[in-house]
Amino acid sequence: MSARMKMYGKHRFPGRLFIVEGIDGSGKSTQLSLLHKWLESEGYVVSSSEWNSSPLVQDVTRRGKKKKMLTPMTFSLIHATDFADRTEHYIIPPLKAGAVVLADRYIYTAFARDVVRGVHPDWVRGLYGFAVKPTVAFYFRTPLDVAMKRILGGRDAIKFYEAGMDLKLSKDDDIEESFRIFQGRIVEEYEKMVDEFGLVVIDATLSIEEQQAQMRKIVTEALTGTKKTRIRRWLDLASLAKGSRE
Amino acid sequence: MSARMKMYGKHRFPGRLFIVEGIDGSGKSTQLSLLHKWLESEGYVVSSSEWNSSPLVQDVTRRGKKKKMLTPMTFSLIHATDFADRTEHYIIPPLKAGAVVLADRYIYTAFARDVVRGVHPDWVRGLYGFAVKPTVAFYFRTPLDVAMKRILGGRDAIKFYEAGMDLKLSKDDDIEESFRIFQGRIVEEYEKMVDEFGLVVIDATLSIEEQQAQMRKIVTEALTGTKKTRIRRWLDLASLAKGSRE
Numbered sequence A, B: 001m002s003a004r005m006k007m008y009g010k011h012r013f014p015g016r017l018f019i020v021e022g023i024d025g026s027g028k029s030t031q032l033s034l035l036h037k038w039l040e041s042e043g044y045v046v047s048s049s050e051w052n053s054s055p056l057v058q059d060v061t062r063r064g065k066k067k068k069m070l071t072p073m074t075f076s077l078i079h080a081t082d083f084a085d086r087t088e089h090y091i092i093p094p095l096k097a098g099a100v101v102l103a104d105r106y107i108y109t110a111f112a113r114d115v116v117r118g119v120h121p122d123w124v125r126g127l128y129g130f131a132v133k134p135t136v137a138f139y140f141r142t143p144l145d146v147a148m149k150r151i152l153g154g155r156d157a158i159k160f161y162e163a164g165m166d167l168k169l170s171k172d173d174d175i176e177e178s179f180r181i182f183q184g185r186i187v188e189e190y191e192k193m194v195d196e197f198g199l200v201v202i203d204a205t206l207s208i209e210e211q212q213a214q215m216r217k218i219v220t221e222a223l224t225g226t227k228k229t230r231i232r233r234w235l236d237l238a239s240l241a242k243g244s245r246e
Helices: A028-041 A057-068 A072-096 A108-118 A121-127 A144-154 A173-196 A208-222 A231-243 B028-041 B058-066 B074-096 B105-114 B122-129 B144-154 B175-195 B210-222 B231-243
Strands: A014-019 A044-051 A100-104 A136-141 A202-203 B016-021 B047-049 B102-103 B136-141 B200-203
Touching: A014 A028, A014 A072, A014 A108, A014 A208, A028 A044, A028 A100, A028 A136, A028 A208, A044 A072, A044 A144, A057 A072, A057 B058, A072 A100, A072 A108, A072 A121, A108 A121, A108 A173, A136 A173, A136 A208, A144 A173, A144 B200, A173 B058, A202 A208, B016 B074, B016 B105, B016 B210, B028 B102, B028 B136, B028 B210, B047 B074, B074 B102, B074 B105, B074 B122, B102 B231, B105 B122, B105 B136, B105 B175, B136 B175, B136 B210, B144 B175, B200 B210
Parallel strands: A014 A100, A014 A136, A044 A100, A136 A202, B016 B102, B016 B136, B047 B102, B136 B200
Antiparallel strands: none
């Protein structure tokens, strides 16, 4: 990178970036997965990137969380490092190549969580100033009770940081109570961001099919003019993404 | 941290923070080490923190550098994570306890290096918005030839990132040529920061004794009103710093 880093909103790529946001249990990952399969079946080249998945910082995140060494600031910065690595290796190259990129959680997850942890809202927004602005950012609005039921019913134990246990929100260190308070505050932050960033709200209490139909309609409109790419192109893209890591 | 994170310049601690900046071979570390011993002999409680030394991110920095996985952005963010961890565990607690804290390299090192690597100057300044403003920031101004002679004469091989080899500055991949170009650009950034941040310039071509005399004079003035702390206090401080890591 000899030229200056580009800032949020300044990118002009042939590809499209769709991201989903919402609290745990909002059903956003299910919806994104359905969208992914549908886009592929429609002939688009689809690439995806998950929150907190960069190989560069995986170990430090895991170890930091395990040993509870993370403060709100270092928690925030480690996630930003992960995000920067993924932006440069897994988001920008496919967008340049004209692919559709899907991201499960994006900068708004950091804005919500970090601010609830006490990090300054302006600072964290500046921190992610290098992010590519999504073509569409979906927010799955979910009543807390619905999300709690889904989480408690169908999954493994709630994790320490996921429940915001580092914030000592529950007097009795009750992880379920802490989770509810923490996720409630995250919802408040998301709601503030709907206008600030133009998040597209999906009512996550609707049926899976209805939510998916709404998403597809919006995505279809946003894809107008985007070329469907052939297998040949897909292979080029795969080698391109691989090369960018070396 | 339930309260909002404080921003640069907003801290009011009983302790004092003195930091040194300059290119490799400027002699800043020698000067800081002499100052450290002198302050202790004068009865002050002195604590020190080195650039890039936090246990939290040591591994990722080492591995990232070794495998050359770091881009300018992730390089910058990892150093900021290191700095945030040290600020919260090794800089703020002793300052709160009234100690004198010394730092070999500070935020200005990041501002110089990251900007030379192509990171946006405003972004990186915002990134370090949580840093404690130093009581005095010394900048050791050194002609490049003098620094080069010291570096090449007295040390192990120059390292890849230290020479800015990731920037491909030298056509023939000559590490000495790259080092010279890279350090020259860093000097330009430092010079811009002298006025921006009120860095106190020390002429690093003067004798070691003369430089140290200038430093001590300035530090003495800045310490007016700071209490010299006794052994009892020092022990409290050590346990405090230890506790903050757990």
